[in-house]
Amino acid sequence: MAGTLYPVTAVGGAPSYSGRMIRDAGMSPLTGGGSAARPLGGFSGVRPGTPSSIVTSPSATTWQVTPFGGTIDAEAAAIAGVYGYAFPANETGTIIAQGASARVDRLDVQVSYPAESDGTANPGIAIVYTVGTPGLQAAPARSHPLAQLNVPITGGGSPTVSWVATYTAAPSPLPVLTLVALNLFAGTYVGQYADVFADGTPANNGLYRWTGAAWRPVVQANTWSKFAAGQLANGATITSATFASVPYASVVEVDYIGQGGNAAGTNIAVAFGVSAGSVDVPSLSPFSNIASSGWGPIVQAAQVTIPANTAVTLTMTAVGGGFIHNGALRTRRIAT
Numbered sequence: 029m030a031g032t033l034y035p036v037t038a039v040g041g042a043p044s045y046s047g048r049m050i051r052d053a054g055m056s057p058l059t060g061g062g063s064a065a066r067p068l069g070g071f072s073g074v075r076p077g078t079p080s081s082i083v084t085s086p087s088a089t090t091w092q093v094t095p096f097g098g099t100i101d102a103e104a105a106a107i108a109g110v111y112g113y114a115f116p117a118n119e120t121g122t123i124i125a126q127g128a129s130a131r132v133d134r135l136d137v138q139v140s141y142p143a144e145s146d147g148t149a150n151p152g153i154a155i156v157y158t159v160g161t162p163g164l165q166a167a168p169a170r171s172h173p174l175a176q177l178n179v180p181i182t183g184g185g186s187p188t189v190s191w192v193a194t195y196t197a198a199p200s201p202l203p204v205l206t207l208v209a210l211n212l213f214a215g216t217y218v219g220q221y222a223d224v225f226a227d228g229t230p231a232n233n234g235l236y237r238w239t240g241a242a243w244r245p246v247v248q249a250n251t252w253s254k255f256a257a258g259q260l261a262n263g264a265t266i267t268s269a270t271f272a273s274v275p276y277a278s279v280v281e282v283d284y285i286g287q288g289g290n291a292a293g294t295n296i297a298v299a300f301g302v303s304a305g306s307v308d309v310p311s312l313s314p315f316s317n318i319a320s321s322g323w324g325p326i327v328q329a330a331q332v333t334i335p336a337n338t339a340v341t342l343t344m345t346a347v348g349g350g351f352i353h354n355g356a357l358r359t360r361r362i363a364t
Contacts, residue, residue: 047143047151051109059099059110059196066101070110072172073194073213074098076203080191083135083175088126088186091135091177093119093155099196100137100153102170103144111139113153124159126182131162133179133187136171146170173212207232210243221246231272244276245362259289259351260344262296268344268357273337279362280332282342286355288326294349298328303341305334326352 038044052068059070075098082094097114123133138156140148146169156168160179167173176190192209195202201221204210207229210222215238222236222243236243260266271280288296300307309330334340342359346352 047141048107048109051111052107055099055110055112059101061101061196066106068107068109069101070099071194071196071202072098072100072102073196074174076195078193078195080175080189080193080205083189083191085123085177085187085189089123091121091123091157091187093135093174098137098172100139100170100172102139102172103141103146105144108144111141111153113137113139115153115155119155121155121157123157123177123179123187126179126184128181129162130181130184131160131179132164133160133177134158134164134167135174135177136167137174138168138171140170167212173209201235210236214238215240215243229272229274231274242276245274245278259353260346261351262346262348264351265301265343265345267341268300269342269359271332271334271340271342271359271361273339277336278334280334280340280342281360281362282330282332283358284326284328284344284355285358286326287323287353288348288350289323289353290348290350296326296346296348296350296352298326298352299345299347300328300330300332301343301345302332302334303343304338305332305340307332307342323353326355 056062056068056070061071062069074096078096078098082096084092086092093115095114095116095118097112099110099112101108101110134157136156136158138154140146140154141151142148143151155174156171158165158168164176172194173192176192177187178190179187190208191205192212194204194209194213201223204213204222204224206227207224210224215222218238218240220238222238224233224236227233235246237246269282282300284298286298290296300309307330309328332340332342344357
């Protein structure tokens with residue numbers, strides 16, 4: 029089969045175009061997200077810049093979506109191509125009545141095109157509502173996510189909206205509002221980057237990389253905290269850092285730089301402990317002044333392993349025959 033050049037004026041009746049040929053030549057080259065598995069495919073989602081406010085729940089029994097557009101690559105065939113779509117007017121629908129249990133309903137954008145043998149009767153694009161039972165149900169076929177409706181128990185007021193739509197964008201990193209939305213989208217190639225930039229949990233924001241199986245954060249920024257002025261005597265412990273719960277296992281690299289003082293013939297060093305997970309301190313680096321008491325530098329490194337969905341407190345303890353005094357602690361969180 030020859031390649032498709034589009035758009036051109038036909039000469040002698042050629043070329044002529046099918047819907048798929050127009051998508052392959054007119055949409056796919058302009059859409060990011062092609063892969064070895066779907067060479068003429070692309071990202072499914074709403075246009076960059078589409079605000080989350082387009083989805084609302086005006087009442088306990090109604091959802092509404094104001095005009096928006098995007099692209100969708102959701103048919104089974106690898107060369108089905110990318111569909112552009114637009115909803116030029118408000119779309120509304122009914123939310124199933126509240127019950128004794130809270131639930132999560134969903135709104136998805138679904139494509140139908142019988143020429144692709146998808147089992148439908150008419151070509152079209154629609155916003156599909158799926159009720160939760162009470163957990164979030166699987167996405168409908170041939171769709172991309174738009175929003176979740178958090179439906180309270182009877183008498184609990186109107187549902188709230190969680191925006192989980194993916195955005196279409198040719199460059200990397202792919203802009204995504206929340207980590208929930210990112211995890212609904214499988215990367216199209218190993219090494220693809222995505223930027224989560226508006227998650228309600230600050231620790232979830234940042235740059236992620238697709239490993240081929242999951243999205244993993246790249247590196248969180250270094251964090252410095254100053255050890256309070258004064259002396260931390262032998263055996264005394266302070267809370268020196270806390271790490272928020274995040275939905276992935278991680279490793280925190282820890283470095284302490286400060287001063288130590290000791291009595292004659294004794295050592296002083298810094299030890300670390302954690303409230304959960306594990307801490308690996310290869311060896312303590314004591315300051316030692318055998319002949320007489322004195323001051324000296326202390327540099328100590330450690331590595332903390334944190335399980336997924338676990339908040340951890342890091343403590344610092346003076347060990348030996350003296351005390352530590354002034355210093356700075358640096359932590360850097362990375363993915364496992």
